Amino acid sequence: MTEEGTAVVRAVRGRPRSAAADRAIIGAVLRLLERGIGVGALSIEGIAREAGVGKATVYRRWPGKDELLLDVMRALDEPPPEVRGRSVREDLVEILEGLRRKGLAKRDSALLRTMMSHFHSHPRLWQEYHDTVIRARRETLHAVLRRGVAEGEIRADLDVELLGELFVGPMLSRALLHEWRELPEGLSEQIVDGVLDGARPRG
Amino acid sequence: MTEEGTAVVRAVRGRPRSAAADRAIIGAVLRLLERGIGVGALSIEGIAREAGVGKATVYRRWPGKDELLLDVMRALDEPPPEVRGRSVREDLVEILEGLRRKGLAKRDSALLRTMMSHFHSHPRLWQEYHDTVIRARRETLHAVLRRGVAEGEIRADLDVELLGELFVGPMLSRALLHEWRELPEGLSEQIVDGVLDGARPRG
DNA sequence: ACGATACGAGACGGATCCGTATCGTAAGCG
DNA sequence: CGCTTACGATACGGATCCGTCTCGTATCGT
Structure with missing residues (x-):
């Protein structure tokens, strides 16, 4: 300290x-x-x-x-989990599952909410929170996505930044601003598969 | 009052x-x-x-x-905008554009942040906020999605609830917890098209 | 005009917190 | 052992807010 x-x-x-x-x-x-x-x-x-x-x-x-x-x-700085499953899809599910479990931990979700509202007017504190808690997880996710692009599992014509948002955004918005019931069990797979396959009917 | x-x-x-x-x-x-x-x-x-x-x-x-x-x-209760464009895609972009503009309005984003952090421990106030501000927009979005399903623009095998989350989540997480720079101009189209087409390479 | 109520301003005692200081005691070091 | 610093507790004056109340004035219905 x-x-x-x-x-x-x-x-x-x-x-x-x-x-x-x-x-x-x-x-x-x-x-x-x-x-x-x-x-x-x-x-x-x-x-x-x-x-x-x-x-x-x-x-x-x-x-x-x-x-x-x-x-x-x-004090909350935990290294993000190693992910290296059998497929990029599996890794993505794993990452979202981590978020879901964190979202269920009252401690983390209350903290995130607090940071967001208070630190909006305290850029230095937000910066620290971002560097400490958010950035590492973000880069883990981006690494997985880049691997997916390289291996042909993920489209190459989309910004990795945007791709990350597509996967993580739905989980975050659920955890942050919907009713604070527990996030359902299969949610991570649903989101990953939904984003991977797209909302348009295929062929 | x-x-x-x-x-x-x-x-x-x-x-x-x-x-x-x-x-x-x-x-x-x-x-x-x-x-x-x-x-x-x-x-x-x-x-x-x-x-x-x-x-x-x-x-x-x-x-x-x-x-x-x-x-x-x-006092903030504005009816959500009527959307009935030439296509479901257009309507979705319109809805996300509304969110983006609201996200840019310091007033609304600061309020949403505040509500989220404080009302977590005040369920009655959150309920009121949800009923007043969130629910109407949510139902507008769901109506568009159901129309898309009926007209074949949207997959019929996904929960409308989940679909809505896929579109709105990325915009919200951007507005709420990333750096508070302005959200870029083409973001709404990028998200809508990204979710519609999916992250997997097609054909 | 007159009675009734709202207005801005601020006084009031009580509560809480600020940041500092001072107790007597505890726990290390040589 | 004696020296030094940390500990929990608590007291201190100053600040802010609470919710109520009282001013003198303003603005309505009648």
Whole structure:
């Protein structure tokens, strides 16, 4: 957590920072966001209370709410899953399944919603979220699509960017703005096959 | 604004409610949300200040923030555009163009983001937003798709629900969670044609 | 004209949060 | 051991908002 920044200044003597407190604070923020609190209504006081921690323990680590949120996002950084199935179609289904499962995880979907609404007016935070969480998955998907184009499974005359959107967009819009019931089981296959085959009747 | 509720009680004598104040208040809320304020951070005091109105004038009309927000949403209720072009493809492009233009209107996209993140934990408000803003457009789209199925322009073996998602999802995910640059001019056609033709090479 | 109600402005006590400071205690290092 | 820093708790003055209330004025029906 802001390691380099503080390591220069902090003396090595005395009682060391508690890693448990770090976890408690970040966990508290996630819990509050999950609960639908919203960044604007997040208070350091409330976070410390939820974490069972003194306010000073928060301020000792982060100068303010935005910096804390940056580290909350970094804490979510999981590498995107390796996909290399028997076919491009299989890989696409796999990627969408990952999104679907993430969409079901209240934590992630609440976080995404929060990021989108709050960070619209905080470009620096959005940039960080994008770089941390979104970009890697996006590039995994694009790699699969390029492989599909190379192997003849995917049309070569469409922009990879657009192709990615066609596959991911339907899943995201379902997860984000439809009723928040669980996304049905076979949805990933339906989307992948629908986009692959197209909406027009074939031959 | 909550007409029926108050009309019963309010006497007809005395100075009437100012419609200008209604508009000022609702406009103020929209302006604040546009600015990225976030429902959690919205205060009646701030709204009244932004509207150039006394707090009592707000409380005279609405008992609280949630009820005010309901009327803000109702104020946005425009009937979805009539579409009946020369082809189903044309209608689909038209519908997506409408979404794209709305996505460009800061007002609407900021509002949608806000609704999504806040109303996740306020099902009643979401329900209202859904019924007011989303459902009509959704049914317009589904009607076009059903017409396409009937006329043979659209595959008959796919769920209309899923088909709609395939067309609308990509536009929404672009408007909602990618960089907030303007959506490019030809995007609607690209999406419609991409989904119609499919991602797999033909013939 | 007159009575009734709405208006903008703002005072009010209570609540919450801000960021800082000060407790007594805990936990490392030499 | 003694030194140093972190810990949870809590107090502090200042800020903002809550929802209600009271001003003096404005604008309607009668």
